[in-house]
Structures are given as structure tokens and as C-alpha cells.
Amino acid sequence: MFPGMPKSALFPRMRFTRQVLLLQIGVVALVVGLGVGLFSGLLRSALANQYGERALAVAKSVATDPVVIEGAAARQQGGALQQRSQAVQLRTDALFVVITDDEGIRLAHPTPDAIGQPVSTSPAEALAGNDVTTQYDDGTLGPSVRSKTPIRQGDRVVGEVSVGYKIGELTGDFNRLLILTLAFGGGALLLGVGASALLNRRLRRVTHGLEPHELTELLYEREAVLHGIGEGVLALDGQQRVSVRNDEAERLLDTELPVGAPMAELELSPRVHKAVAEGVPVDNLLAVAGNRVLVVNSRAVHRDDRPLGTVLTFRDRTDLDTLTRELDGIRSLSDGLRAQRHEFANRLHTLSGLLQLGHHAEAEEYLQTLTETTAGRPHALGDSVADPYLQALLVAKTEQAQEKGMELKLADDSWVPTTVTDPIAAGTVIGNLVDNALHAARMSPRRPASVEVALLADGTTLHVSVVDSGSGVAEELRGTLFDEGVSSKIAPGHGLGLALARQAARARGGDVWLADPGGPSSGALFVAKLPELLVEAAE
Structure with a gap:
């Protein structure tokens, strides 16, 4: 190694996909090699058994010949036994057909000079009355696969017949079958290598060429970013299903966002559903979720001109x-x-x-x-309202109405003898209802323009009604009046007041509704019910 040169420069780390490819090729080669080796062993054994059974069948046919039985019993050497053994040898292409007496002395042999001599291999097993099959021996005629069978005359063993075939014949058949096996194994190896290469290519395309350690780092970075930012993040795949979300998104939206859930089944603001359905980028869209006002941004994600999904971010406003x-x-x-x-x-x-x-x-x-x-x-629009927050709100709205040339009146039958427990909720509901009523009264041609507010305590429940002198609610807006973004105002950024008022009321178990849409002769009447908003009055 050169001084100052890192080891990785000389031995660069092999890419993971290449490691997988080499490993797969090695496994395929090992499996094919073991298969060929095992098959070769079984094939050789099967061929040997086949030749042994063949030799045994020839030996039995010779041992049952009456001429052979009489000659072996008489211990007749050569003659008819020699002729019979040579005829069978030529007819069956055997290496040898040997006949012996009951003492293992050759009575017939392919080499006439060997007649009368003891056999080169032990005849004890056959002379004991047993068949000997597939025995590898190296006799006077060379190595062979031989089988032996006894010659019986009645119940007495009078000799044996030994038939053998050359090892070369067995080896030739084995080699021919082995070549076919190797060709099949080579084809299987090439097929496995090709499949491994295709799998390796598919793996690179799916992972975009990233290494496992890079994917791990991306996972850690994604978790750190998702759970480390103060904004809610919700990612949808190409089929509009939740693929990624963080805890902040579930907290802000006040609902569970299970991974894999379709967007259409999530209880989200209609504005958010519409923005995702249209598939256009959205910037700083105001939406209501529970008691929160959220700023929503939406972006479609593409890679190589292929849509991957949509990412939504939520900020609490x-x-x-x-x-x-x-x-x-x-x-x-x-x-x-x-x-x-x-x-x-x-x-x-x-x-x-x-x-x-x-x-x-x-x-x-x-x-x-x-x-x-x-x-x-009257002090603070009358002594019938004891709560200072409500008084301050009504005074402010009264001054605001007077500046615009309108009149805000507190109904004569108003009666709130106690204080409120949640000034924010009261201000959200009453303030938004009054603001909408003032706008309706100011935009109507009917004069004088006025708004009347009635506040009535019923135990701890506050009932609110607001009626204006406007022209009423248009018929096409009555069904969607409390939806986000629905407003009769032309300027952008409106359409949240009534939605917030209803959300604040329903969060306390109450509600806000349009009691009378009004018309040409009268303005609209809005009513709110706010349970548990007042301190219980003393007896």
C-alpha cells in the first residue's frame, strides 16, 4: 500500500447488487455441481447394478442347462462345457463365462490353458448356494463386473457359473450419460446465471441504484425529518393512499392516519379533499380541523415524469x-x-x-x-349581561357598527346573570355571528341597517341568537353555509367564520345553525347553543 492512500482506494467496496449477483451465481453453480455429482454417483451405481443383473441372468441360464449340470457333476473339463460357455459368451458379448466344479476348479474358461486351475476369485459364496451380484473383481482377464450363481443337481451344489463384463463397457455407457448430464447441468447453470442477472438488474432499478447502507441512512434521515419538524406531513401514493405521516399531522388533524388507508376514507376538511382530488399545487389554504385553523400546502411529486403521489403539509394557525x-x-x-x-x-x-x-x-x-x-x-349595553368579557365584546362590536353607520342592539329579553367559563369560545361564536350579520346588514339595500343580539342563560348553557336586517341567505348557499370556503364575500380569504363558530360550539357539545334564512322582507336568523359555558348561578 502506498503511503497516505486509504485501503478502500486499493480495495474498493464491491456494490451490494454485484455481491448478490456473485452469491447467486455461486449458489447456482454449487447446486448444479452437487446435483451433477450426486446424479453421476447414482448413475454409475445404477449401471453397475444393471450389468450385474445382466451377468446374473446369463449365469442362471447357463447353470440350468442340463448339459452343464451333468458336466459339472462329473467334473468334466473342456468338451461340451467349453463349447457351451464360449457360445454363450459370444452371444451375450460377455468378457467371460466360467464354469467350475464344487471345489472351484475351472471346467470351462475363455483361455483353454486356464482350464483345470482354481479360479482367481473366491467361489465360496456361490458354492454355498447363494447368488453373488455386482461384484467388482480384478481377475486374470482384467477388472470386470461379475455375477456368480451355483449349479444345482437336485439339492446338491455341484459347481458354479461366473459371468463378467468389462469395466470399459460400463465406463463408456456412463461417460455417454454423464456428457448428457453435464450438458443439462450447464444449461441449468446458464439459466440460473441469466435469472440472477435479471434479478440483479431489477434490484438496481427498484432501489434506484442505492446501496443498503444508503437506504438505511435515508430511513434514519426520513424519520428524523418527519418527527423533528413542527409541521404536520401527510404523503399519499399514486392511488391516493396514506404512505407516510408523522405524529404532528395526526395531532393537528385530530384523527388517525393509518398507513395504507384511502384518502377518501379519512375524516378531513372538504377543502383538503378537494385540493387532493384536483391534483393542483395549493399554497396557504386555510382549513378547519376540530378547533384549529390550519394552513395547508399541497405538492404533487414526480420522478422521471412518473407521478409518485402527493405531499401535504399542515401548520397550526x-x-x-x-x-x-x-x-x-x-x-x-x-x-x-x-x-x-x-x-x-x-x-x-x-x-x-x-x-x-x-x-x-x-x-x-x-x-x-x-x-x-x-x-x-346604558352601561355596557345594559345591566342584563353581567360578564365583563361579553360586555367588552358587545361594546366593541357596537362601536364598530356605529362607525359603519349601523346599529347593534341587545335584545330586551337578554339575561346572563353569571360569568362565562371560556371567553375564547364565547368570542369565537358570538364574534363570528355578529361579524357576518353586520356584513349582511351593510351589504343590504334595506335601511336603517341593524343587527340584534339576544343572549339568554339557561343554567350553565348560553343561548345566542343573532338577526340582521339584510336580504337573507341565498338559496344556493343554505346547504353549504357552514362549509369551509363558502362565503358571500368577494374578497379571498373568507369563508371560515361560520365553520369556526360551529366547530367551537360542537367541541363543547353544542351547535350553531341557521334558524331562519330570511328573504326580501327580513334578514337571516342564526342561533347557537353553548352548553357548560356559564358559571352556575347561586340560589
């Missing part, structure tokens, strides 16, 4: 929306106070001018008029 509504209330109240300050300053200037000019009687009369006008104003 509830706190910002609440602060915005509170800021609007404070701004309305401050505008009202500023108007009162200007009015009060003008009155003081008038009073100062009368005093400076010496019109003391006129100044006294003017001051008396101011005192009576101020005293005659």
Missing part, C-alpha cells in the same frame, strides 16, 4: 387567528375610544368657548344636556 380576532376587537374598541375622545374634545372646546365669552347660562344649559345624555346611556 389557531393561536395566530385567535390573536388576530382579539386584535380586531382591541382595534375596534380603540377606534371607538378615539372617536369618543374627539367627540369629548369638541364638547370641551364648545364649553370652554361659552365660558370665555361670558355665556354662563348657555354653558350651564349645555353642560346639563351633556350630563343627561351620558347618564341615559
Whole structure:
């Protein structure tokens, strides 16, 4: 190794797909090799048994010949026995056909000079009356596969017949069959290598050429990103099924998002379903989920011009929306106070001018008029509403209505003797209903434009009704009035007020509904029921 050169530069790590390919090729080669070896052994054994059975059949045919039986019993050497053995040898292509007496002395042999001599292999088993099959021996005529059988005359063994075939004949047949086996094994090996190559190519395409350690790193990075960000993430595959989501998405949407669930079965905002169905990018779409206002962004994902699915992100804007509504209330109240300050300053200037000019009687009369006008104003729209939050909300909305040339009235039969337990929920419901009523009254040609609010306590339940002097709700909007994005206002960004009001009411077990859509002669009437919103009144 050269100094300073890392070891991996000389021995680069082999790609995983190549390792799999080589491993598969090795396994296929090993299996084919073992199969060929096992088959070769079984084939050789089967051929040997076949030749042995063949030799035994020839030996039995010779041993049952009456001439052979009489000659062996008489221990006749050569002669008829020699002729019979040579005829059978020529007819069966055997290496030898040997006949012996009951002492193992050759009575017939392919080599005439060997007649009268003992056999080269032990005849004991055959002379004991047993058949000997498939025995490999190396006799005077060379190695062979031989079988032996006894010659019986009645119940007495008078000799034996031994028939053998050349090992070369067995080897030739074996080699021919082995060549066919090797050709089949080679074809199987090539087929296995081709299949392994195709599988390796498929693996590279599916993993986009990434190594296992790279896939592991991507998994860790994905988990870290999904669960480390403060936004909700929901990914859908090409069939609009949930493929990836984080815990923040389930928390913000206030529903479970099981992987594999179809998008159509999820309880999400209609706006979100519509954005996904249309398949167009969505930026900063406002949607309601439970008591939260979410900002939704949607992007379609493609790779190599192939659609992979859609990714949605959710940001919680509830706190910002609440602060915005509170800021609007404070701004309305401050505008009202500023108007009162200007009015009060003008009155003081008038009073100062009368005093400076010496019109003391006129100044006294003017001051008396101011005192009576101020005293005659109901404190916080009347003493029938004891809660300071409701008073402040109604005062702010009253000043807002007056600035726009409208009138906001509290119904005479209103009665709330206790305080509210959740000012935010009360402000969300009442504020949105009043804002919509003021808008409807201002846009209607009917004058004077006015809104009447009725608040009535029933134990701990607060009943709210808001009626305006507008032209009523259009018939095409009545069925979808409380859906997100449905609004009669032209400017974008509206259509959440009534949806938020209903969500806030239903979160407490109550509801908001359109009691009377109104029409040409009367405005719309909205009613809300808010259980457990008031402190229980003392007896």
C-alpha cells in the first residue's frame, strides 16, 4: 500500500447488487455441481447394478442347462462345457463365462490353458448356494463386473457359473450419460446465471441504484425529518393512499392516519379533499380541523415524469387567528375610544368657548344636556349581561357598527346573570355571528341597517341568537353555509367564520345553525347553543 492512500482506494467496496449477483451465481453453480455429482454417483451405481443383473441372468441360464449340470457333476473339463460357455459368451458379448466344479476348479474358461486351475476369485459364496451380484473383481482377464450363481443337481451344489463384463463397457455407457448430464447441468447453470442477472438488474432499478447502507441512512434521515419538524406531513401514493405521516399531522388533524388507508376514507376538511382530488399545487389554504385553523400546502411529486403521489403539509394557525380576532376587537374598541375622545374634545372646546365669552347660562344649559345624555346611556349595553368579557365584546362590536353607520342592539329579553367559563369560545361564536350579520346588514339595500343580539342563560348553557336586517341567505348557499370556503364575500380569504363558530360550539357539545334564512322582507336568523359555558348561578 502506498503511503497516505486509504485501503478502500486499493480495495474498493464491491456494490451490494454485484455481491448478490456473485452469491447467486455461486449458489447456482454449487447446486448444479452437487446435483451433477450426486446424479453421476447414482448413475454409475445404477449401471453397475444393471450389468450385474445382466451377468446374473446369463449365469442362471447357463447353470440350468442340463448339459452343464451333468458336466459339472462329473467334473468334466473342456468338451461340451467349453463349447457351451464360449457360445454363450459370444452371444451375450460377455468378457467371460466360467464354469467350475464344487471345489472351484475351472471346467470351462475363455483361455483353454486356464482350464483345470482354481479360479482367481473366491467361489465360496456361490458354492454355498447363494447368488453373488455386482461384484467388482480384478481377475486374470482384467477388472470386470461379475455375477456368480451355483449349479444345482437336485439339492446338491455341484459347481458354479461366473459371468463378467468389462469395466470399459460400463465406463463408456456412463461417460455417454454423464456428457448428457453435464450438458443439462450447464444449461441449468446458464439459466440460473441469466435469472440472477435479471434479478440483479431489477434490484438496481427498484432501489434506484442505492446501496443498503444508503437506504438505511435515508430511513434514519426520513424519520428524523418527519418527527423533528413542527409541521404536520401527510404523503399519499399514486392511488391516493396514506404512505407516510408523522405524529404532528395526526395531532393537528385530530384523527388517525393509518398507513395504507384511502384518502377518501379519512375524516378531513372538504377543502383538503378537494385540493387532493384536483391534483393542483395549493399554497396557504386555510382549513378547519376540530378547533384549529390550519394552513395547508399541497405538492404533487414526480420522478422521471412518473407521478409518485402527493405531499401535504399542515401548520397550526389557531393561536395566530385567535390573536388576530382579539386584535380586531382591541382595534375596534380603540377606534371607538378615539372617536369618543374627539367627540369629548369638541364638547370641551364648545364649553370652554361659552365660558370665555361670558355665556354662563348657555354653558350651564349645555353642560346639563351633556350630563343627561351620558347618564341615559346604558352601561355596557345594559345591566342584563353581567360578564365583563361579553360586555367588552358587545361594546366593541357596537362601536364598530356605529362607525359603519349601523346599529347593534341587545335584545330586551337578554339575561346572563353569571360569568362565562371560556371567553375564547364565547368570542369565537358570538364574534363570528355578529361579524357576518353586520356584513349582511351593510351589504343590504334595506335601511336603517341593524343587527340584534339576544343572549339568554339557561343554567350553565348560553343561548345566542343573532338577526340582521339584510336580504337573507341565498338559496344556493343554505346547504353549504357552514362549509369551509363558502362565503358571500368577494374578497379571498373568507369563508371560515361560520365553520369556526360551529366547530367551537360542537367541541363543547353544542351547535350553531341557521334558524331562519330570511328573504326580501327580513334578514337571516342564526342561533347557537353553548352548553357548560356559564358559571352556575347561586340560589
